[in-house]
Amino acid sequence: xxxxxAASLFWTSRxxxxxxxxxxxxEVGYRIAMTPRLGQDAADDWRSTxxxxxxxxxxxxxxxEPTKRTVVSHMLFDADNPSSVRSCIEAARNNARSVxxxxxxxxxxxxxxxxxxxxxxxxxxxxxxxxxxxxTWIKQRSMLFRGAMLGTLMRDEGYHFSQFGCFIERADNTSxxxxxxxxxxxxxNEVVGGDLDRYQxxxxxxSVSAHRSYRHAYRDAQxxxxxxxxxxxxxxxxxxxxxxxxxxxAESMDALTARYGERPMxxxxxxxxxxxxxxxxxxxxxxxxxxxxxxDMIARNNGLGxxxxxxxxxx
Amino acid sequence: MGESAIFNEMLTADGKPxxxxxxxxxxxxxxxxxEMRKKSREAETIFRRLGITFAVYGTxxxxxxxxxxxxxxxxxxxxxxxxxxxxxxxxVRALNAFLHDIYHxxxxxxxxxxxxxxxxxxxxxxxxxxxxxxxxxxxxxxIGTDLVxxxxxxxxxxxxxxxxxxxxxxxxxxxxxxxxxxxxxFQQNRVAPIEHYPDMLRETLESVAPENCDGDxxxxxxxxxxxxxxxxxxxxxxxxxxxxxxxxxxxYVEDGKVWMRTTQSPQRVDVIYRxxxxxxxxxxxxxxxxxxGVPGLFDAYRAGNVTICNAPGTGIADDKAIYAYVPxxxxxxxxxxxxxxxxPTWNCAKPDDLAYVLDRLPELVVKExxxxxxxxxxxxxxSSKREIADFAKRLQANPGNYIAQPTLxxxxxxxxxxxxxxxxxxxxxxxxxxxxxxxxTPGGLTRVALKKGSLxxxxxxxxxxxxxxxxxx
Numbered sequence: 001x002x003x004x005x006a007a008s009l010f011w012t013s014r015x016x017x018x019x020x021x022x023x024x025x026x027e028v029g030y031r032i033a034m035t036p037r038l039g040q041d042a043a044d045d046w047r048s049t050x051x052x053x054x055x056x057x058x059x060x061x062x063x064x065e066p067t068k069r070t071v072v073s074h075m076l077f078d079a080d081n082p083s084s085v086r087s088c089i090e091a092a093r094n095n096a097r098s099v100x101x102x103x104x105x106x107x108x109x110x111x112x113x114x115x116x117x118x119x120x121x122x123x124x125x126x127x128x129x130x131x132x133x134x135x136t137w138i139k140q141r142s143m144l145f146r147g148a149m150l151g152t153l154m155r156d157e158g159y160h161f162s163q164f165g166c167f168i169e170r171a172d173n174t175s176x177x178x179x180x181x182x183x184x185x186x187x188x189n190e191v192v193g194g195d196l197d198r199y200q201x202x203x204x205x206x207s208v209s210a211h212r213s214y215r216h217a218y219r220d221a222q223x224x225x226x227x228x229x230x231x232x233x234x235x236x237x238x239x240x241x242x243x244x245x246x247x248x249x250a251e252s253m254d255a256l257t258a259r260y261g262e263r264p265m266x267x268x269x270x271x272x273x274x275x276x277x278x279x280x281x282x283x284x285x286x287x288x289x290x291x292x293x294x295x296d297m298i299a300r301n302n303g304l305g306x307x308x309x310x311x312x313x314x315x
Numbered sequence: 316m317g318e319s320a321i322f323n324e325m326l327t328a329d330g331k332p333x334x335x336x337x338x339x340x341x342x343x344x345x346x347x348x349x350e351m352r353k354k355s356r357e358a359e360t361i362f363r364r365l366g367i368t369f370a371v372y373g374t375x376x377x378x379x380x381x382x383x384x385x386x387x388x389x390x391x392x393x394x395x396x397x398x399x400x401x402x403x404x405x406x407v408r409a410l411n412a413f414l415h416d417i418y419h420x421x422x423x424x425x426x427x428x429x430x431x432x433x434x435x436x437x438x439x440x441x442x443x444x445x446x447x448x449x450x451x452x453x454x455x456x457x458i459g460t461d462l463v464x465x466x467x468x469x470x471x472x473x474x475x476x477x478x479x480x481x482x483x484x485x486x487x488x489x490x491x492x493x494x495x496x497x498x499x500x501f502q503q504n505r506v507a508p509i510e511h512y513p514d515m516l517r518e519t520l521e522s523v524a525p526e527n528c529d530g531d532x533x534x535x536x537x538x539x540x541x542x543x544x545x546x547x548x549x550x551x552x553x554x555x556x557x558x559x560x561x562x563x564x565x566x567y568v569e570d571g572k573v574w575m576r577t578t579q580s581p582q583r584v585d586v587i588y589r590x591x592x593x594x595x596x597x598x599x600x601x602x603x604x605x606x607x608g609v610p611g612l613f614d615a616y617r618a619g620n621v622t623i624c625n626a627p628g629t630g631i632a633d634d635k636a637i638y639a640y641v642p643x644x645x646x647x648x649x650x651x652x653x654x655x656x657x658x659p660t661w662n663c664a665k666p667d668d669l670a671y672v673l674d675r676l677p678e679l680v681v682k683e684x685x686x687x688x689x690x691x692x693x694x695x696x697x698s699s700k701r702e703i704a705d706f707a708k709r710l711q712a713n714p715g716n717y718i719a720q721p722t723l724x725x726x727x728x729x730x731x732x733x734x735x736x737x738x739x740x741x742x743x744x745x746x747x748x749x750x751x752x753x754x755x756t757p758g759g760l761t762r763v764a765l766k767k768g769s770l771x772x773x774x775x776x777x778x779x780x781x782x783x784x785x786x787x788x
Binding site for chain 2: 002003004005094097098100101105109112113157161260262312313
């Protein structure tokens with residue numbers, strides 16, 4: 001397989017995943033905007049949406065105050081924002097287009113249809129009443145691509161590169177969401193008290209579509225920040241947790257290494273992070289500091305992406 | 316040119332369907348205009364979703380467009396096709412012999428059959444190719460022979476596309492779409508299949524691997540990338556052949572051999588089906604500013620370590636000035652009379668021809684010698700006096716840049732338009748493969764001028780395509 005093909009498969013999946021995450025972050029932001037103010041500044045909430053999305057720097061180059069209108073337009077439609085849903089859809093499609101030979105017809109058609117339909121949407125027509133349906137559509141289109149990938153792509157090297165892209169992006173997204181709010185996830189194992197906190201933690205869970213599954217995972221009905229952090233970091237049943245992402249990454253690393261008969265540096269890097277999440281406990285994580293832990297995870301993730309590119313000749 | 320002079324491929328003068336179209340005509344009679352419109356829209360949706368697009372140069376928006384697809388197929392009988400394919404076979408063999416000759420002993424020039432200056436001073440003649448013989452002495456491996464029909468038995472060759480003819484993916488996708496939409500038509504008519512084209516292409520390419528290649532040859536397609544107008548086709552062919560689709564940056568030359576950068580160790584490449592022009596192939600040998608080429612590729616080629624398809628320098632065989640000599644070329648190398656006719660051509664570089672052409676501009680078609688895609692041409696009968704006068708000035712300023720031909724009454728085929736079915740002018744591009752043998756796909760790509768009365772079928776000028784059937788006996 002060409003190194004460029006591997007790179008394009010990686011990035012197709014990565015951008016597809018990012019589009020979905022952007023839509024989910026906006027959903028949460030939008031929901032908060034509908035919640036009665038709790039002595040909070042609306043701009044603060046939108047700012048934290050931008051930070052979670054990693055879009056804050058680009059945003060403030062163009063806009064002053066974050067408002068619903070400006071944030072939605074920046075994160076959905078702005079072609080100058082490399083992480084806007086529009087940019088993600090376009091980048092996923094362009095990457096897929098340059099490796100048409102390596103993906104299935106179903107994968108291509110799902111991306112191409114998403115692209116065609118997205119480009120027909122006029123940003124000025126995206127009124128408040130249409131936004132929720134549109135965000136749902138974006139998530140569904142992304143899931144359709146992933147379903148097409150899982151259902152039709154041969155389990156050869158291309159599949160593994162595609163999985164790396166998806167799960168490195170997802171791990172990055174989950175780490176960022178947690179890191180933006182780490183200060184409310186205090187290690188004192190307290191039940192969350194006031195309305196303000198309740199609303200903060202629900203934001204985190206909703207950003208990863210976990211507000212329902214959390215209830216099933218922690219049946220004592222009490223909402224503990226400690227548990228939330230554990231749920232999103234160490235619990236392997238949770239499909240957006242860091243441990244879950246690294247389970248998949250490690251599995252694909254094993255398969256690829258067995259296939260190629262070579263053990264590159266990225267293998268060891270992935271393995272170390274996998275073991276950290278596999279054997280780690282929340283006690284240890286809080287002892288070292290949650291913020292420090294998350295910063296380290298983001299760095300490990302980036303490092304793994306760069307090492308994969310070097311090991312498998314992406315450039 | 317009166318309407319009556321136009322050969323209608325479906326209907327005879329008394330309004331009865333011609334034999335090959337009989338069943339098709341009956342079937343279309345059963346469709347209401349509304350059903351036909353619905354089918355036509357369905358076809359468009361299929362094409363758009365599959366991403367079968369081409370890029371139009373010079374338009375900023377909508378850089379990817381669909382080529383309009385007409386749901387009414389064009390039909391050729393088995394006997395019509397036998398004659399056409401025999402003529403094409405003869406022609407492509409002669410052109411390959413011609414290419415080998417002009418890059419070696421130039422017997423045809425010594426024999427006085429083709430003027431020396433037409434070859435030596437031709438931009439498409441590559442001195443770098445002199446004395447080098449590619450594998451099996453094949454230069455033009457993939458050819459699209461453009462044909463037009465003006466009567467029952469009257470076919471002319473309009474152009475021999477010996478560089479990188481495109482459109483074969485449309486031929487294949489048109490058939491797929493028709494089979495998906497009208498399965499009953501294929502049960503009623505015995506249509507020769509074409510779906511094995513990618514297999515034949517791969518066999519052809521493998522058959523011309525360098526002699527020093529041991530084991531199974533590795534074939535790849537070299538594309539300029541996703542912004543090229545025919546990118547869809549490059550990807551389509553790579554996919555259907557099961558070979559890598561490479562951009563220049565995926566390839567490099569080391570030890571005089573060509574290698575692909577893979578996720579593992581580099582892989583040797585034996586045959587490159589390139590879809591980039593000669594000038595861009597290798598910045599070390601040709602245009603130094605080429606970003607699309609592979610440095611050192613041409614040396615690897617001349618060392619016999621890789622085969623480039625089509626060979627560099629084949630463009631001279633489809634040069635519009637050489638075209639007039641193709642009947643002589645066929646006789647010279649095959650000793651036979653040409654089976655397919657050439658369109659009479661005036662070479663404006665010759666003063667006598669120029670005078671004749673200037674005299675008769677309103678009835679002629681004038682083309683640029685190196686032009687393609689229907690750009691920069693004059694169609695006398697459909698042009699205004701002013702357009703003709705303007706063109707005359709350009710022609711006089713640079714006569715060597717033009718050739719002229721009589722305006723042919725291109726045959727017409729029924730085509731779906733707003734009001735139902737109406738005749739529209741068509742041409743035909745069969746796809747020919749030359750390797751260990753000559754392989755010709757039955758039919759080819761029919762292009763149709765969708766505008767009433769228009770004779771320009773190029774997709775860049777608003778033409779569409781049709782599925783093309785060759786009926787089996």
